[in-house]
Amino acid sequence: MDALDTHAALDTHADDSHAGAGNRTYILIGVLLAVVTAFEVFAPGMIAQGDELRPTAGLIFWLMLFAFVKAGLVAAFYMHLRYDSNWYTAVMALAVFLITYFLWLLTFGGSGFGFDWFG
C-alpha cells in the first residue's frame, strides 16, 4: 500500500466519496450522450446549411448547447459533482467564472484592448 492509498484509507469517509448513482444510471447517461452525439453528427441539417456550405448561426447555437449539456452531464454524474461536496463544484464554477471574465475582457475590455468580434 503506497502513500496515496494510506492517505486514502484515512480520507475515504472524509466526504461522500462513495456517494453516486447506480450502474443503471451511469449506463443511461452514457446512452444519452451517445444518442445526442449521433444526432449532432447525422442530423440532416448538417449538410443543408444554406449558402456557402457554412453552418448557420442557429445550427451553431444548438450544437454548442448540446455540447455544453453533454459536458454538464459528464461533470454532474460521472465526475460526481451532483453527489460530492459543493466545494468541488465551487472550484469548477470559479474556473468557469474566470474564463467568462477573461472573455469579457477580451471582448469589451477598456483601453482599446478589447477584440472587435464583429467589426
Place this chain on the structure above:
Amino acid sequence: MTTSSAVSAQTALPVSSRALPARKLAVWLFLGSEILFFSALIFTYIVVRLSAPPIPEERAWPAPIEIQGIAGGVPPIFEGQREKLAGVVTFSDLVYEHHEYEVVEPAALMTLQDGSQLAVKGVLNIPLTALNTFLLILSSVAVVLALNSIQKGDQKGLVRGLAVTLVIGIVFLSIQGYEYFVLSSEGLWFNSIPPWLEASGRNVLFGTTFYAMTGFHGLHVFGGVVTLLMIFVKAVKGHYTAEVHEGVELFGLYWHFVDLVWIILFTIVYLI
C-alpha cells in the same frame, strides 16, 4: 492525541464539519487550471476564426464540407446565380465560377441540376472522429462502473472496467494518429492546408488551430493512458479494496474531464 484516536475523532464528526480529502481537492484544483488552459486554446481558435473574412474572400475559414473539384470543368450552372445542388447543398457560385479543380478521391460526387457533377469532401474526417467520440464516452462509462465495482469490493469488476478503458484509450490514440497521418499526407499541417483548399483561398491558420487543440487533448489522453496502465497493474495485483481506492477515483476524475473536453472540442473543431 494518538493517530488512532485522531482518526476516531475525525470519523465521529458530522459530515459537514469534516475536511475535504486533500488529494481529491488538489485534483479538482488541477482540473480547474485545465479548464483555463483549454479555454485559452478554444478562445484563441474563436478569435482567429472570427477574424477570418467570409467566403468567398481570400483567407476565409474552411467550412466543414468544401467543394473539392468539378468533374469535367466548370458547368454552365455556375455562370448564373446561385443554384441548388441536387436539392441538398447550396453555395455561392462566386468562388468557383472562374476556377477548375482537379477531382481528388475520395470525395462524394453530387449531381447538379444540369447533370454535371461536383465533388464535395469533408475537410476533416467527421465519421472517424465521431467514432472516437463514442469510444471516449464508452470509456467514461467503463471507468465509472469500475469505480462503482471497487466501492462494493468487486475487484474483478474494477479490473474489467479499467481494462476496457485502457484498450479504448489506446484505440483512441491510434485513430487520432491515423487521422493525423492522413491529414498531413493531404497537406494539412501546422503551417499549411491541402492544395485543394489552398486553391480556394482558405485560411492556413485552420491547420495551426486544429493541431493545437486536438494535439494538446491527445497529449492529455496519452498521459491518462500511462497513468491508467500503472493503476491497472495495481488493480490486477489486488491493491484496491472497498475501503482503499482513492487512486481509481482520482484517475476517474481526470479521465472524465478529458472526455468532457473532447465533447466540447468535437463540436467546435469538427461540426461547426
